[in-house]
Amino acid sequence: MAGLIKEGLLRSTWIPGLQFVRGRKVNVQRPRPPHYERALALAVLQPQYDWDSKVANSLPKSETCMKIPEIEKYKTRPDNPLERIFAKELKELFETKKLIAFLHANPICGEDLFSARVKLKKEGMKLEVYSKNIVKMALNGTPYETVIQLFVAHSALIFCDEPKVGKLIKIVKKIPQYAIMAGIVEGRLLSMTQMQAYAELGDLDSARAQLVATLNSAGSGLVSRLTQAQNNLITNLNQIIEQKTKVDS
Template structure:
């Protein structure tokens, strides 16, 4: 009897449990209708919102008065964006060559290589938002650039008019399409930029002009001294001939 009591009090009895789902799978898409009391409390506690656009025609919804009050208000003027706009305005007024480009989707690595190539050529490959660009150049002589700034656009700023160098770099990146440019404060097309790239620079043209003028002066001096030089050579030859006869 003592052994039986000890066994019964010291050992935990594990009940035999069998889990069984009622009527197979639970229907999630078409759940069972709840009980009346439960359905009543669910209906009372169901959240509801009053729509300000309910019962209005599409024409009425297009007016400004029909816009709900929960819409975001107009963003306040961002001081950082103002600083960026001042920087863009400075680039426009100090650059002798500006390229207006459209950028097709390209890998991030290729985009970094484009930034690097222009940086090594002392050019700046920049991307700005439409609002920032409007703050920078609206009301200035560069306002026409906003017509080209529609989708994914990039700007190339060059402190020197290195058109040939810019076109050479753009050939390596077909995703960057040159649309137009600003050369010496004039808006020019892509064809004009390609034509200007074939024209030598001002330094090369000046060197060629100086060489031409020097050549003309040297030719004139040689032509003026030609008869005297010929006479002197003939006299020297006759003198040598007379010396030989003696």
């Protein structure tokens, strides 16, 4: 019996029905006062500034904000001895390293960051991350003060004892999470385009060899031009002597 009832219930089709209930009409012009708790919440959330006045509408949001005292607390940072130590180390790196690259860092996982450090370490380069406050503390009043504008939050820096610009560009191209914004090469601030042009010049030894070859070619050319008239005169005299000897014979 129970099986027949269950089978009948499963086979039966249920059709949903809709029933419209007409409620009370809402009075838009004179709405009903809210509940006490809701009225209390609305009173607390109501702005204390006179927003209806013309003066309030003309003022910027920075002056009408009610949290300005709280914001002012965060503008003055307490003295942190650890940040001063990091700033001193960063200043020494800027003064001693011949190559400093400023990177735009995208989100990167720990494994990719470790592999990037290994690739740079093989070429004698070091990857470091510093906050904007430490950079300001280290570079204020130095010739490198203009690079503070490149820092918005925590940014990555690459330091190297030698100006290996070409190798740096090749390595960073293989790391999609980083992009070179600018760099300091031997005390000069260069953009990414200028760094690429610098990398195409080659190393200093090859440039010196090219300069020596150019100077030698210029000197040898000058000597050949100076002796060209004498050589022509000697060859002409030899030809005249040979002709006279043939005539006499």
